[in-house]
Amino acid sequence: MRKYVEHAVIWLALAFLYLPILILVFYSFTDSTMIGSVRGFSLQNYVTLFTEPELLQMMLGTFTLAIGVAVISTLLGTMGAIGAFHAKKTTRTVVEFLNEVPIVNADVVTGFSVCILMIVLFHMDKDTYIPLVVAQTALCAPFVYLSVTPRLKMMDGALYEAALDLGCTPTQALFKVILPQIMPGITSGFMTAITLSLDDYFITTYTKPATFDTISTYVVNATRGSQTSIKTALWALSTVIFVIVIGIVVGMNMNSVKQEEE
Amino acid sequence: MNKLTFDRKMLVIPYVFFLVCFVILPLLVIVYYGFTDGSGHLSFENFLAFFTNPKTMGTLVYSLVIAVTVTLICLAIAYPVAYILAKGEYAKHHFFLMIFVLPMWINFTLRITALKEILTVIEWNLALHPFANTIVGMVYDFLPFMIMPLFNAFTKLDSSMIEAGRDLGANSLQTLTKVILPLSVPGIISAVTMVFLPAMTNYVVLDMMYNSTYIMGSLIGSYFSSFDWNNGSVISAILLMFIGLCTILTNYAVQSKAERSRA
Numbered sequence: 458m459r460k461y462v463e464h465a466v467i468w469l470a471l472a473f474l475y476l477p478i479l480i481l482v483f484y485s486f487t488d489s490t491m492i493g494s495v496r497g498f499s500l501q502n503y504v505t506l507f508t509e510p511e512l513l514q515m516m517l518g519t520f521t522l523a524i525g526v527a528v529i530s531t532l533l534g535t536m537g538a539i540g541a542f543h544a545k546k547t548t549r550t551v552v553e554f555l556n557e558v559p560i561v562n563a564d565v566v567t568g569f570s571v572c573i574l575m576i577v578l579f580h581m582d583k584d585t586y587i588p589l590v591v592a593q594t595a596l597c598a599p600f601v602y603l604s605v606t607p608r609l610k611m612m613d614g615a616l617y618e619a620a621l622d623l624g625c626t627p628t629q630a631l632f633k634v635i636l637p638q639i640m641p642g643i644t645s646g647f648m649t650a651i652t653l654s655l656d657d658y659f660i661t662t663y664t665k666p667a668t669f670d671t672i673s674t675y676v677v678n679a680t681r682g683s684q685t686s687i688k689t690a691l692w693a694l695s696t697v698i699f700v701i702v703i704g705i706v707v708g709m710n711m712n713s714v715k716q717e718e719e
Numbered sequence: 720m721n722k723l724t725f726d727r728k729m730l731v732i733p734y735v736f737f738l739v740c741f742v743i744l745p746l747l748v749i750v751y752y753g754f755t756d757g758s759g760h761l762s763f764e765n766f767l768a769f770f771t772n773p774k775t776m777g778t779l780v781y782s783l784v785i786a787v788t789v790t791l792i793c794l795a796i797a798y799p800v801a802y803i804l805a806k807g808e809y810a811k812h813h814f815f816l817m818i819f820v821l822p823m824w825i826n827f828t829l830r831i832t833a834l835k836e837i838l839t840v841i842e843w844n845l846a847l848h849p850f851a852n853t854i855v856g857m858v859y860d861f862l863p864f865m866i867m868p869l870f871n872a873f874t875k876l877d878s879s880m881i882e883a884g885r886d887l888g889a890n891s892l893q894t895l896t897k898v899i900l901p902l903s904v905p906g907i908i909s910a911v912t913m914v915f916l917p918a919m920t921n922y923v924v925l926d927m928m929y930n931s932t933y934i935m936g937s938l939i940g941s942y943f944s945s946f947d948w949n950n951g952s953v954i955s956a957i958l959l960m961f962i963g964l965c966t967i968l969t970n971y972a973v974q975s976k977a978e979r980s981r982a
Contacts, residue, residue, distance in 0.1 A: 463808045467815065470800050474822055474862065477833040484836075492836040533734050540731025552731060555738040558746070561912070561966050563920040565936045566955045569943065570745035577948050578748060595741045598734070631727065652824050658923050659936075663943060676828035677923055680835070695829040702824045706817055 478699055485692035490685045502693035505686055512690060519655060519671040522586075526593040527650035533594065534601025534650075535643050539635065541602075542609045556599045568592055568660035576664070588664040596660055597653050601646030608642030746959060752952035765953045775938065782934040785850075786918035789857040793914050794907070796858070797865040801906075802899070804866070805873030806881075816870060823863045831927050834859050838928075849930035856924040857917075864913045872906020908969050916962060 484492055488499035506512055541552040559567055571592035575581045581588055612635070620630040636643075658673035665674065672694070679687050756762040769775045800819065809815045822830060838852055839845055845852055876899070884898040920936035933941070935958055942951035 460808055463803045466799050467803055467809060470796055470862075471818065473796075473859070474819070477837045477859070478822075478825070478830065480837060481833040491839075493840045533737055536730040537734025537738075540728055540734065543727040544731055548728075548731065552735060552738075555735065555742065557966075558738075559742050561916075561962055562746075563916050563936070563958055563962065565920045565922075565939050566746075566749070566958050566962075567742075569939050569951060569955050570749045571741060572943070573752060573948055573952060574741075574745040574748045591741050594737070598737070602734070627726065635727075656826055658828060659920075662940075672826050673828045673923075676826070676832060677927065680832060680927055691829065691832060695825070695833060698825055698829065702821060706821050706824075710814065710817055 478695065481692050482696045482699060485689070485696045490689055502689050505690040506693045506697070509687070509690065512687070512694075515670045515672065515675045516694070518669055522589070522593070522671060523651045523654035526590055526597055526654045527647050529590065530594050530597035530650040531601050531643060531647045534598040534646055535605050535639075537598070538602045538605035538609060539631075539639075542606065556602050559595050559599050560603075564596065564657065564659040567596055568663035571595065571660070572663040583664065584666040586666065586669075589661065589666070589669075592660045592664045593654050593657060596657065597650035600649045600653060601643070604646035604649060605639055605642040608639040612638045749952045749955045749959070752949050753956040755949065757949060765949055766956075769953055769957065778933045778935060778938055781932055782919040782936075785853065785857070785934060786915050788854055789861065789918040790911055790914050792854065792858050793862055793865045794910065797862060797869055797910065798907075801866050801869035802873055805870050806876070806878065816866075819866050820863050827860050828923065828927070831856055831860060831924055835927060846929040849925075849928060849932065852928040853925050853930045856928050857921065860921070860924060861914045861917060865910045868909040868913060869903070869906045872903045872909075876902050905973050908972055912965065912969060916965070920958065 480492060485502050486498060486500070487496055488501055489496045537552060537556070541549045544552075571588060575588040575591065576583060583589070616634050616638070617630050620634045621627065625633065655672065657671070658677065661671050661674055665671070670678070676691060679691060753765060754761060754763065756764065803809055804816050804819065834856060835845065838855065842848060842852075880902065881894055881898055884894045889897060919934060920939075922934055922937035922940055925932070925934060925937065935954060938954045939951050939958075942948075942954065
């Protein structure tokens with residue numbers, strides 16, 4: 458009895474999470490403009506998605522921004538984590554507090570506050586993309602810090618000393634000893650930064666150039682509008698992203714299974 | 720001592736500089752804007768206006784109602800799911816945890832679009848049930864974020880505690896209320912913090928569900944569009960105080976819990 462209840466809970470919750478996405482995936486391959494009215498098979502949505510300049514530009518912009526922000530966040534966050542880990546306890550406490558602020562803060566407030574400082578107070582031009590990149594980095598870098606720190610704690614501190622004793626310069630020791638050991642933390646921090654940037658709506662809205670759109674801001678505007686070809690092309694975009702995410706997750710899963718076997 | 724040699728400690732400097740300039744300073748500027756009027760004079764007017772205007776107070780109450788409802792429903796779904804994934808029938812299948820958190824990586828506006836299409840078919844006109852649809856939308860959006868912290872709490876929970884409770888004669892309900900629930904409090908707290916604040920501020924879900932009532936986030940959005948920086952800052956500062964208070968309370972709750980369990 459208990460077993461059946463458990464199966465029911467899991468599968469009902471999965472149905473709630475996945476049915477909307479799966480139905481949308483199905484309809485993205487038809488020429489219907491509304492869910493519920495089945496018409497014929499069609500790849501028109503995918504053609505629109507990959508030929509409409511507006512959509513292409515939006516997707517390219519979103520991914521370029523995400524990669525740029527993730528690179529900067531990873532650099533800053535990793536440096537911060539290594540530095541704080543070897544600094545005095547008081548310094549570390551202060552850094553940990555500062556690091557916690559953007560994490561607990563609401564994205565709306567983070568975005569709005571950077572907008573007020575850079576755009577309203579210092580009259581910085583939004584079109585330089587600097588406010589946007591800075592604001593997103595302020596959100597993402599703390600998560601990189603959080604994913605690198607546990608790796609530093611796991612590391613054997615004697616290795617760095619050994620490298621120095623064997624004649625490495627501190628810089629060499631950093632690149633040849635510390636970085637390889639904390640690499641998994643850096644990679645997962647980088648991935649987190651990418652997904653945070655891709656998912657962000659609020660920070661982007663408050664700091665982006667007027668003509669620039671990411672997937673989030675574009676979708677919100679598109680659902681207000683009435684252009685059906687764009688609307689259904691976004692179904693195709695959902696499908697593409699869904700497939701990519703599944704691919705990455707399954708790949709990571711298989712990788713970790715393989716590592717366990719080894 | 721050669722002061723010019725590179726030291727690992729120094730790597731922290733750019734990061735601290737960045738956080739101070741682009742996280743702390745903006746928040747201070749917000750507080751400054753909140754407590755001054757358009758011409759830069761110190762003024763509590765905007766603040767008082769928020770707490771005396773029935774409209775803005777109504778927004779605060781509506782945000783809290785939405786946040787509490789969404790958090791409770793998310794907990795009611797995520798708690799059993801996380802428990803089953805960590806301790807029940809599915810404990811050996813790591814794969815299932817993966818598919819429960821996978822939606823976190825799909826853009827939330829696209830996921831809400833998908834949900835909206837389905838709800839439109841079911842209800843025909845979404846504008847008829849704005850509150851219910853907002854709740855469903857937010858639960859749909861935030862649910863995956865709640866499963867992870869609860870799952871972590873349950874995996875740390877020692878199964879022998881549950882068995883000991885049963886051996887000592889507790890029935891299923893007693894085991895739940897006297898053993899599992901108290902031990903999972905830190906997990907519940909961190910799960911709640913993942914959902915409560917976004918539910919007060921994520922106004923995009925409301926907009927997409929044709930809910931024209933404001934929550935706290937919508938106020939910032941509308942002041943932003945009308946270039947009213949002072950009033951926007953007032954709302955941000957109020958949210959900031961609220962967040963600070965919640966963080967202190969949750970830290971206190973987790974800490975005192977840890978101390979008690981050590982004693």
